[in-house]
Amino acid sequence: xxxxxxxxxxxYNMSLTNEIIKQKLVEKFxxxxxxxxxxxxxxxxxxxxxxxxxxxxxxxxxxxxxFRFLTDLCAVHYPDNKGRELAVVYMLHNLNxxxxxxxxxxxxxxxxxVFTASxxxxxxxxxxxxxxxxxxxxxVGHPNLKRILxxxxxxxxxxxxxxxxxxxxxxxxxxxxxxxxxxIV
Amino acid sequence: xxxxxxxxxxxxxxINVGPQHPATHGVLxxxxxxxxxxxxxxxxxxxxxHRSIEKMCESLTYRQFxxxxxxxxxxxxxxxxxxxxxxxxxxxxVEVPQRAQYxxxxxxxxxxxxxxxxxxxxxxxxxxxxxxxxxxxRERETINTIMEETCGARLTMNYMVPGGVMFDLxxxxxxxVKAFIxxxxxxxxxxDELVTGNIIFQxxxxxxxxxxxxxxxxxxxxxxxxxxxxVASDIRKIAPYDVYDKVEFDEVLETGxxxxxxxxxxxxxxxxxxxxxxxxxxxxxxxDFQAKTKAVLKLPKGEFYQRVETARGELGVYIIxxxxxxxxxxxxxxPGFSNLSILDHMVRGHKIGDLxxxxxxxxxxxPDIDR
Numbered sequence: 222x223x224x225x226x227x228x229x230x231x232x233y234n235m236s237l238t239n240e241i242i243k244q245k246l247v248e249k250f251x252x253x254x255x256x257x258x259x260x261x262x263x264x265x266x267x268x269x270x271x272x273x274x275x276x277x278x279x280x281x282x283x284x285x286x287x288f289r290f291l292t293d294l295c296a297v298h299y300p301d302n303k304g305r306e307l308a309v310v311y312m313l314h315n316l317n318x319x320x321x322x323x324x325x326x327x328x329x330x331x332x333x334x335v336f337t338a339s340x341x342x343x344x345x346x347x348x349x350x351x352x353x354x355x356x357x358x359x360x361v362g363h364p365n366l367k368r369i370l371x372x373x374x375x376x377x378x379x380x381x382x383x384x385x386x387x388x389x390x391x392x393x394x395x396x397x398x399x400x401x402x403x404x405i406v
Numbered sequence: 407x408x409x410x411x412x413x414x415x416x417x418x419x420x421i422n423v424g425p426q427h428p429a430t431h432g433v434l435x436x437x438x439x440x441x442x443x444x445x446x447x448x449x450x451x452x453x454x455x456h457r458s459i460e461k462m463c464e465s466l467t468y469r470q471f472x473x474x475x476x477x478x479x480x481x482x483x484x485x486x487x488x489x490x491x492x493x494x495x496x497x498x499x500v501e502v503p504q505r506a507q508y509x510x511x512x513x514x515x516x517x518x519x520x521x522x523x524x525x526x527x528x529x530x531x532x533x534x535x536x537x538x539x540x541x542x543x544r545e546r547e548t549i550n551t552i553m554e555e556t557c558g559a560r561l562t563m564n565y566m567v568p569g570g571v572m573f574d575l576x577x578x579x580x581x582x583v584k585a586f587i588x589x590x591x592x593x594x595x596x597x598d599e600l601v602t603g604n605i606i607f608q609x610x611x612x613x614x615x616x617x618x619x620x621x622x623x624x625x626x627x628x629x630x631x632x633x634x635x636x637v638a639s640d641i642r643k644i645a646p647y648d649v650y651d652k653v654e655f656d657e658v659l660e661t662g663x664x665x666x667x668x669x670x671x672x673x674x675x676x677x678x679x680x681x682x683x684x685x686x687x688x689x690x691x692x693x694d695f696q697a698k699t700k701a702v703l704k705l706p707k708g709e710f711y712q713r714v715e716t717a718r719g720e721l722g723v724y725i726i727x728x729x730x731x732x733x734x735x736x737x738x739x740x741p742g743f744s745n746l747s748i749l750d751h752m753v754r755g756h757k758i759g760d761l762x763x764x765x766x767x768x769x770x771x772x773p774d775i776d777r
Contacts, residue, residue: 260708260709263711265709289624290623290626290639291626292713292720292739293737293739295724297734312722312739319645323709323711342626343621343624343747343748343751344625344744346747347747348743348744351743369452369453370452370456370777371456372453379458386464386465
């Protein structure tokens with residue numbers, strides 16, 4: 222099924238549209254919010270990393286916007302993007318109008334400090350721990366920023382691109398119990 | 407983690423539940439701080455079966471990665487595959503044939519019933535009754551047989567592919583599904599007589615694990631956990647995919663917010679699933695079961711997000727493509743992860759014996775949480 226952005230403009234049922242959200246954001250934050258896109262009807266934009274909380278607070282508090290449901294939070298690593306290696310992606314949902322949006326902040330991989338959203342959304346607590354666990358994004362102000370899925374002793378961030386998956390054809394590893402290497406008697 | 411166990415300076419007792427414990431239904435480890443019998447704090451330790459499916463998917467093609475997702479939430483295997491297939495189709499701009507859409511929705515709903523059946527039996531078992539488990543598995547077995555005949559597997563099913571479904575339906579499929587509906591409808595009263603109306607179960611579940619509407623939203627709860635607190639968040643209603651916008655069904659909402667409300671949501675949801683299947687099973691259109699796609703799938707550069715309603719809540723698949731045959735980054739938003747995060751909040755102040763009555767209604771599937 223292909224979602225069409227035109228279908229989202231139902232003037233009778235939906236008081237909130239991507240256009241209105243965009244207008245309100247530009248009105249409030251001016252040129253700080255950039256890269257507006259609407260892939261498959263989902264409003265997507267970018268904000269400076271020190272403004273992520275301000276943007277989220279505005280989206281949360283504004284009477285018309287009311288984005289109070291953080292459904293997803295994750296990071297993406299772009300090693301070639303100098304100074305903007307890590308992207309933190311937020312997915313917000315408005316339960317009154319059932320409209321959602323996505324916004325990103327970019328940060329330097331050498332100083333990956335981003336403000337935590339866990340004061341605003343309880344769900345951000347675990348999702349940020351997961352993001353820290355896999356990408357090493359340091360969420361400033363997080364109450365309990367420690368690894369969640371990996372072991373506590375781990376000293377690297379496995380979903381970053383510099384850690385490739387194991388070569389499937391390697392033969393130096395004694396892995397005979399898993400049908401690879403060694404000799405089967 | 408073992409060292410943490412003992413008595414704290416305030417005289418509270420710290421104990422482990424799990425990683426191997428029958429009530430956690432998998433390898434979940436809870437470190438519980440107790441004051442006498444009262445729970446002061448619960449800290450879940452996750453990741454015992456973490457496989458880093460997201461990293462694995464980065465090296466698999468768009469046809470291959472779907473099969474890994476059956477191993478995430480193994481009770482909603484079809485629905486996971488459905489989400490991935492929809493997400494890839496969004497990028498490919500493929501129109502899925504009507505027949506495939508009907509088959510997918512029927513399979514989804516059968517999966518949902520099977521998953522809720524297992525939960526229903528296990529929930530009763532957690533609370534100390536073994537008999538309901540057999541009743542639930544009697545019906546679940548019928549669904550498993552239908553699944554086995556249709557796609558060859560009973561648990562980690564792989565049937566949905568980008569563009570449609572893998573094979574056409576088994577010739578007896580409609581007959582068997584109708585027989586199942588009849589079997590289920592004739593037994594539905596038994597469920598209520600055995601558990602729902604039972605005063606012991608009601609007393610153990612009512613008022614336990616209370617979650618307000620605001621908390622459910624703030625913690626990111628979805629599925630029956632959110633709907634038990636009155637949050638209308640059913641993806642099948644708010645963003646219908648495939649033929650969900652053509653069928654009539656009610657989104658089950660309860661306002662109790664306690665374990666019993668979540669229990670009722672799931673039991674009623676099974677009946678709604680039956681209702682959906684009844685509407686579709688006689689009207690499966692003739693035609694192709696799969697759209698024509700290339701052997702090697704390539705997604706255009708861009709970002710694709712698809713969410714579906716699994717038996718546990720909202721599953722989101724987020725694919726970032728750089729234009730190749732494998733995803734650049736893939737993220738699965740698993741419903742169980744967020745649902746589990748509310749556990750500490752909902753059981754604080756309860757007695758230790760009520761922990762299971764509250765945790766059971768979260769319907770945890772650990773591979774879904776750990777990924």
